[in-house]
Amino acid sequence: METFISVVIIFGLLISFHEFGHLLLAKRAGILCREFAIGFGPKLFSIKKGETVYTLRLLPIGGFVRMAGEDPEIIEIKPGHRVGLMFNNAGLVNKIIINKTAKYPQAKMVTVEHADLEKDLLIKGYEQEDGELISYPLDRKADYVVDEQGYQIAPLDRQFGSKSLLDRFLAIFAGPFMNFLLAFIVFIIYFSIQGVPSDAPKLGKLVQGDPAAKAGLHQGDRVIKIDDHTIDSWKDIMIYVNQHPSEELSFTIERNNHIRHVDVTTNERKSPEGGKEGFMGVYAPTEESFIGTIKGGVTQTYFFIKQELIGIKMLVTGAVGLDQLAGPVGIYNITGKVVNQGFLLLLNWTAVLSINLGIINLLPLPALDGGRILFLIVEGLRGKPVDPQRETLVHFIGFALLMLLMIVVTWNDIQKIFLQ
Known part of the structure; x- marks a missing residue:
């Protein structure tokens, strides 16, 4: 269960950052973003803020930002279609009722002759069969309502394809970029807790039960020499120890302004190249900076x-x-x-x-x-x-x-x- 929770949290974080990058740059370019989704499949939760519906879906294996113009519109209003129109205080159509119009008795019923929801933003139609053809201008943020669910219309200048090449590139590239940014932030948190690796000739954390701890070395000891070999960095320590598997080494260290001599017998393990190398169970030193x-x-x-x-x-x-x-x-x-x-x-x-x-x-x-x-x-x-x-x-x-x-x-x- 602990693994499952960790995976859900990690993937939720990665996907959220990725999709937020798309959302942020798309909105900055003026693209209508209909949905911001974490996961795929059936919706578990949804809330609408502004123009965008934020949803959490069943399968946490991805996500998406649904931008206007990337997919065909959900509904196409054709001549002869009977729709209901509702108006705002400015007299502009702010709702187009596509079906189940009986549930909206206040809507004005119109038989459509022509509908343009992208460029001219108007609907032409007849209230009565032999009546006058009337033009109804649309609010730029009008909704068309299907099965009592509202979907905002997408004027041409709010669609993905109408934006400049640079704006579209940035809206797409922002997703992966946010993943790199997230990694950078997480590594900063990691080093803030763990400390920043240092190349100073000091000993970091010791593994209890390994040769260094058994011999009496302490974290923070400054290594001056190993045998007769002068030590100037952590890298010098690692190289010398690696070159002497299963050997007794004489460490000259400084601890609390006192010089001490400690003998350490290294252990042996397989090196990345396939040979043998020595180790004594010490991590690299760290510093807070x-x-x-x-x-x-x-x-x-x-x-x-x-x-x-x-x-x-x-x-x-x-x-x-x-x-x-x-x-x-x-x-x-x-x-x-x-x-x-x-x-x-x-x-x-x-x-x-x-x-x-x-x-x-x-x-x-x-x-x-x-x-x-x-x-x-x-x-x-x-x-x-x-x-x-x-x-x-x-x-x-x-x-x-x-x-x-x-x-x-x-x-x-x-x-x-x-x-x-």
Whole structure:
């Protein structure tokens, strides 16, 4: 249960930041945002603030911002359609009742001859069959009501496609950018609690039961020499210890302005290169510094972005296979292990996942933000947009392929869990 709650909170946070980026820049550009949704599937909760309905949906595996003009309008009013009209104090139509008009006895019933809800913002129609054709101007924020649910009309200048190339690019790019920003913020919190790694020739936290603690070394001890080797940094300590597995080393340290000598016999473990290396159970020293915390946030965010790009390159070149990818099941399993190792590691894992989400979304693949940006780049080069129907088809095919990939990755995740 603890793992499930952690996953829901983490994914909710990542998705919320991502979609909030889209929402913020879309609204800044004047785009009508009909819905801000966390999750997919049936609605669990919804509330309308201003023009936007904020919803929480059943499946916490994504989210979306429904911008006017990206999808076909929910309803099309055609000639001969009988609708009810309601007016504001200025005499402009502010509600168009599409069906169940009997529930709105105060509405004026009109048989539509012509309706333009995007450009001219008017409805022309007849109150009586042999009556006069009358034009009814619309309020720019008028709603059309379907099954007693109101949907705001979208004048052309409020639609996604009517905005400049730069505004549309920013509205799309803002989602992944917010994931990078979230990672930066989480790393700052992490370093504020944990401390900023330092290269000073000092000892950080000691692992109880490991050689350093057994020998009597303390956190904060300044190492002057190891054997006859002068130490100037934490890196010097690590290099020397790694080079001497299962050996007794003589540490010359300074503690409380006194020089002491402590002998430590290192343990042995397998090195990343496959050989042997020594270790004694000491973490790097840390320091408290506001500037260092900010710098640490930047450095860690850059490092993991770089590592993610290297991983994608290896996947594309075939250096690693699809079996190395982790889907929702794999991430859930890893998160469960991280939760058991403490809050700080969970913070670090949250930041890494946020970077992962940002990078993946920027890949130039259909149905992802990167694919949409690619179409905008093509539009900029051509001087005109790609046919909307073709773009929709490409995104649909891309989404289907992504779902197929997700199934394959999930199957691999399940196999790994049961083979552990």
